[in-house]
Amino acid sequence: MPIRNQLDFRVPIKFLAFCVFLSCFPGCILSATVTLDSIEIYNTHELLKQPTVYFKCQHDQNKTVLPDVKDKKVLYKFNGQESWQPLTELNDKKCKRCGFYEEDAIKSDDVFEEWELCPSDFGGHDGKFRRVTKDEFNATFLCPKCDTSGSKSNSKSHGESKGNGIPIALVLLIVLVVLAVCMTGVVAGYKHWQKKKRQQEQARFLKLFEDGDDIEDELGLDHVI
Incomplete structure (x- = not known):
């Protein structure tokens, strides 16, 4: 009995110490969900059928198919509570290589664009980030809990050139x-x-x-x- 009481007493102390550590260093562990606020595709790559557009980041196990996005030049808006949301999670202030793709039944999937998605992209009080790629798409992402201490802008245009120069x-x-x-x-x-x-x-x-x-x-x- 004395040994069991001693063990029961140590467990909550360790848990309390862990909670105190997290409260003292809130930036050490960051897990913020990224959702899609809106998207408009300017071009589709499938000619014989409606496109299947999806979002995927490297090292993520699953891709996120956007079931409602079927027609080009139509602005689709979402509330973040759809069954396929969120798109991904950003952890520990690190960027992810992400992109929009279109499934292809014959050859490899078509790429709308791939880029580095970072927590510091989401600035302002609304935590939004806009990505525009000429002749491809215009998308707005939402991540209220992302770190906004970086110097990157919350609105990026990739329209004039596929490169950044x-x-x-x-x-x-x-x-x-x-x-x-x-x-x-x-x-x-x-x-x-x-x-x-x-x-x-x-x-x-x-x-x-x-x-x-x-x-x-x-x-x-x-x-x-």
């Missing part, structure tokens, strides 16, 4: 403009050099005549008319 067309335009300016400068410089060279030759030619007249004056060879 400067669009290739803009880079090419800048290069062409720089080349045009350089060529114009070279041509202008060459014309200026030719003009200066002609002026110098004309000056030397006139000086030769002046020198010839001076010699004739010194020798008394002026023409008598």
Whole structure:
């Protein structure tokens, strides 16, 4: 009996100490659910049947099929309580590689887009994060308990280019403009050099005549008319 009482007394003490540890370090363990607030797909990849769109993150066992999303250019809104919600969970302030996909019966599934989904993406008081990809989709996610201490914006657009850098067309335009300016400068410089060279030759030619007249004056060879 004394041993059993001693063991029963130790168990709640350990549990209480664990609770105190969690309350002192709330950021050490983070588990926040991410739900889909709305989505609009701009393009579908299946031609003969309605698409089956789903969301999946790496290392997640299951994919989340969006059963209502069937038509393109239609905005679908959700309340977060659907049977297929939540989409995923974010833990310990770490990002996940996630994306939207479309099932394909013949070849590998089509990819709308893959990106790094991070807790710091969800900023503001509403805990929303918007992802826009040109010609693919426009989606808004909700995660009220996600960490918002990061510096990332809660609204990201991926429309102008599939990469995060400067669009290739803009880079090419800048290069062409720089080349045009350089060529114009070279041509202008060459014309200026030719003009200066002609002026110098004309000056030397006139000086030769002046020198010839001076010699004739010194020798008394002026023409008598």
